[in-house]
Amino acid sequence: MSVIDFKALETAPLAHDPYDHVLVPGLITKAALDAANADFPDIGRAGSFPTGQLKYGPGFAALVDALEGPDLAAALGSKMGIKLTGKPTMVTVRGRARPTDGQIHTDSSGKLVTVLLYMNPAWEEPGGQLRLLRSPTDLDDYAVEVPPAEGTFLAFPCIDSAWHGHHPFDGERRTIQLNWVNSRAYKTREQVRHSISAFFKKFKR
Secondary structure (H helix, E strand, O other): OOOEOHHHHHHOOOEOOOOOEEEEOOOEOHHHHHHHHHOOOOOOOOOOEEHHHOOOOHHHHHHHHHHOOHHHHHHHHHHHOOOOOOOOEEEEEEEEEOOOOOOOEOOOOOEEEEEEEEOEOOOOOOOOOEEEEOOOOOOOOEEEEEOOEOOOEEEEEOOOOOOEEOOOOOEEEEEEEEEEEOOHHHHHHHHHHHHHHHHHHOOOO
16 A cells, blocks of 8 residues: 655655745545544553554554655655765654643654644634744744644654644644754653653643
8 A cells, every 4th residue: 555645755855944844734645544544543641652662453564664664764854955865763642632732843853754643623713723933932923823634644854943833722732743863862762862752741730
């Protein structure tokens, strides 16, 4: 089963406002999306969870395998001018958002590129729509707003000026985050950190 529409990625522009990013609605084929959502892990708590901490079926596994595969690394790296082939990857998954999520931030400098793949039905809520921001202080000073609708793919480099955030939303918000990272040592540290965090989240309601 074909998972990624590489033609859609090839024809998508590399935008530069407010920083380099690639936005591709519908990057994942319909059959792959349906299979992945049917097998999406049951996540009843807010927060990011490594795939190793979750249980899911083969449809979701096939999507994760495709995202971490060499073909996407080569295609996206070429478009963004960043060497991703051969770099370690990390995947975390969110099933729900809480009102405190979405505060303005940049991603860690240990990461090279962040990919966000949204897995929700058509999004009508005003909150929860990611904004690519021009500054670290104003959530309304944005260049792009991304509804987290099913199959929408967003990629951007993890640079000091890549500010992003969203207005609060409380409820189901399915997101897969893929990162290529600088080193295996960084990946190991992050896996340990996420594992500890996931352990304590089990006791929270």
